[in-house]
Amino acid sequence: MTQISRRAVMAGAAALAATPALASAPISGSQAPGFYRYKVGDFELTQLSDGAATFPMPDSFVTNVSKDKAIKAAFDSYLAPEGKITVPFNPVLINTGSKLILIDTGYGPNIGPVVGHLTANLAAAGIMPEQIDMVVISHLHPDHTNGLHNKDGSLTYPKAEILMPEHDWAFWMSDDNAAKATDPVNKNYFANAKKTLSDLKDHVTVYGWDKEIVTGVTSIATPGHTPGHTSFAVASGKDKIFVQSDITNIPAFFLRNPDWHVMYDHDPELAQRTRHKFYDMAAAEKAVVVGYHFPFPSVGHVEKAGKGYRLVPVNWNASV
């Protein structure tokens, strides 16, 4: 048995004092940069995180299914912590080799700390806002358009042409339509459009459906979520992917259950038909689909599952 001398005890105490009980690195608390690159033919696409919001599920989040039933179904796919949902916001950047095109712009700087990270993640990916040649807006909801402006009201992407879907631009920018709105969700959308987009009236270019709006990027009519809601096919060489925009909100709810209506849908019945039409096509073609509200990096295939569909996220590619 070792005799513990006063000398050894003192040496031990000195060693302890010299060895702090903390790890050699502090707890970081910060996430990795939120971008993810992949090729589509000769194009390079970058998925970008604007952030994600976790909040208690509103009672009417699914307007045609009880909250209890919706929560139970989401729990069964393990994707929601109890009582709360997480909605991510993921714009996509397309580098065609001759143009840098950003589809949707996130919430911008005025909402809060969990969103508004698009420009920081663009910078992490090596892109400055003034390099963007074109911004294409899928529909006129605040989480897609409010990032068009900086906090001081200046344009976030000062050199970019701004393209707006013509039916949404006409609908949401109309004072007549705004005056007719009765429910709080739509009233808020009209007020936000008027407040944040009026300065762009002489600046934007509107685009129609089923047009190649820029080489390789074709607009697809997917109305319902909003009157002018638009998805996109992005094609180069033999490759093609689809940017669904908001055909579904979070896939654990609305891809798995395409007949559920999210509270943000303007025409829920039309949105439901659009979901089935689009995803029957995507499943049959085994197409790659990008979803604004899919979990980052928000790229996957879909497979039919029961009466709905299931997202099969792509394998993260360590190279591009």
Place this chain on the structure above:
Amino acid sequence: MTQISRRAVMAGAAALAATPALASAPISGSQAPGFYRYKVGDFELTQLSDGAATFPMPDSFVTNVSKDKAIKAAFDSYLAPEGKITVPFNPVLINTGSKLILIDTGYGPNIGPVVGHLTANLAAAGIMPEQIDMVVISHLHPDHTNGLHNKDGSLTYPKAEILMPEHDWAFWMSDDNAAKATDPVNKNYFANAKKTLSDLKDHVTVYGWDKEIVTGVTSIATPGHTPGHTSFAVASGKDKIFVQSDITNIPAFFLRNPDWHVMYDHDPELAQRTRHKFYDMAAAEKAVVVGYHFPFPSVGHVEKAGKGYRLVPVNWNASV
């Protein structure tokens, strides 16, 4: 109709020459840093990518199912490009607040460009190799151990205690066992262990099963893939996750089809029983599972699906 003068044509040509047809940013070709952080109680965990290998599926990749049947099943879940499989390699770092513990070390610098990225991704996450306090090896396969050394043979993590699973250490470091090996896969594993780990014989600490090998990290017996193959429970406060190591190889094949035998399993029947036992538990507990060969960031829940299980990747959290 506009008359096109020679002067206008020349001005147009000058404008074209002054406006290069390239986007304002070149095609990047590089992926985002491969790390992902999340909390487990007070611990901060970081998933790290060592890379991913895409290669034509070996004829005997699944030893007890025909290649055609295996490929068809993988295609049906859309996860493999035709004829090729992608195997990712994802070690995990645990910051307990008082220790930095790395579980597995990747392939190291001697294989090729698609793997060996662990230290670069550690650096991207703000961690230098000399900060690592402890390296825990799950089993003695090259993709888990070869990152223990730098290209010049020095230790990658010079200040780290190195923990080896006792049954694997005894098995793979035995010259007697090596002499008895007949099949090329095992011969290669013995040769690699002798070549790359012999210098560590007086340096490593062996650990047993069902022990809290360091505060919050408990070893779990999951033999079959190798004789001493080990998984881990990582627990802090009320939170707990499981690090499965290689109970399954790529989940699209072996989690969906737990009765399939991967060519790398040492005792395939035992590995199969281990898979069912572990995943019946994980599905019942709705546990979070980390898989070395799951698609990055390699964290998910599992749900029962037919005769097997399905991985439900976590929502990427934009904050930690």
